Amino acid sequence: GIQVEQSPPDLILQEGANSTLRCNFSDSVNNLQWFHQNPWGQLINLFYIPSGTKQNGRLSATTVATERYSLLYISSSQTTDSGVYFCAVQNRGSTLGRLYFGRGTQLTVWP
């Protein structure tokens, strides 16, 4: 299967700081999603972004499919941004819907 590597594994920020999370993948993809798992365990889909750039409020994401990476930007971070951020991909040729998850970036935002 496809390899998905996320960095950094842990990130600690002060409220108001900006951050960039990275997701590298080892094969061509036709599906890439970013998820946020909050401290209560709920998984929330942030972006469906197999290519290009999207923005949603303070969050934005960019996927450069030809170079096999995606970036998640968090600006003016808030304590509610804390949690684990996962990147998940589906590579071309795999069964539709079969997502491979990275191991996540644990983000802690202090007030």
Add this chain to the structure above:
Amino acid sequence: DTAVSQTPKYLVTQMGNDKSIKCEQNLGHDTMYWYKQDSKKFLKIMFSYNNKELIINETVPNRFSPKSPDKAHLNLHINSLELGDSAVYFCASSQDGTSGRAKETQYFGPGTRLLVL
């Protein structure tokens, strides 16, 4: 107005027991999934169903058996529970993509925290 719901939220049971987890989605999606999240938070797909048909069946012990009575429901039955089955189990759903296209965004339920003693 919950999109993907799971019951129960917590399940504590003894080794050797049989248990079921239920999942329902009201999004009108055609595809449903079961994922397992281990103690290190690694998420891995177990099964997926599309319109009640099994599509993905990962290498999981055959003690795990999914059942989809209709496309809005996907249940997971686990026989002879073992200590290593302790994990969080997530149900998810997505709208079926058109022919040749990848399925789109997956929406996750709140998870079922299973603890086997």
